[in-house]
Amino acid sequence: MLSSVPPIYFLIVSAVIFAIGAVGVLIRRNAIVIFMCIEMMLSAVNLTLITASHHLNSLDGVVMVFFVMTVAAAEAAVGLAIFVLLFRGRGTIKVDEINLLKW
């Protein structure tokens, strides 16, 4: 099967989704939504890796995506546990009101 869409379009879609995720991280105040935006950015990067590995006839990118997904899964487990802990202690997960480490 020959892919007829040039890789640049896949890369542009990936860049757009990454930028939208970055905007979400910066403008949203709900920690869980920020977390979801980070997952979206990771996923956009995965798309870049897959595009590169497909068009360069290599599988290294696929293996990298596999590892990125591993990290994302571990991050989800620990991050959501931290949110539950924060909510239990402070009654909110708005990042504006969580300023314990702010000087």
Place this chain on the structure above:
Amino acid sequence: MAGSAFYWSVFIITALTAIFAAVMVITRRNPIHSAMFLVLNFLCIAVLYLLLNSQFIAIVQVMIYAGAIMMLVIFVIMLLSVEEEERQRMMRFSPAQVMGLVLVLILFAQLIYGVAVAVLPGDLGEFSPERIAQLGDIKAVAGLLFTKFLLPFEVASILLLVGIIGAVILSKKER
């Protein structure tokens, strides 16, 4: 030529849906709606993976991202009382947010420049689509995973173990 037109139309529809879902994720006030649109975004990206001839990663994307991780996220949203963000209009940005938007615009310009200035320079590897079709996608990935990337693979297992322990320790009630 018909296959090419089909490929293009699937790509355009999927890409536009993915971008639309991404925009909806960051604009919905209710976190549950955001999570649902994020699932849609992940599914669209899985279809893009299929277009790129990576069936294994497409399946893993649906199972791990759209299945496991989003289930966990929705579970936690339900646990922590869905509170919608207060009724401030999204138009009223604080100066920090405006600055963030400008920075993201610069980042986006850099990304576009970076991918457009030289599209995928580099040498071709040995895994051509014909080779992968002959070998089988999962078999090829597994072969690479257990030979060339054996050490990162083991480190990933340790990472998952540490993640499990961390989640257990964090969510344990103090006594």
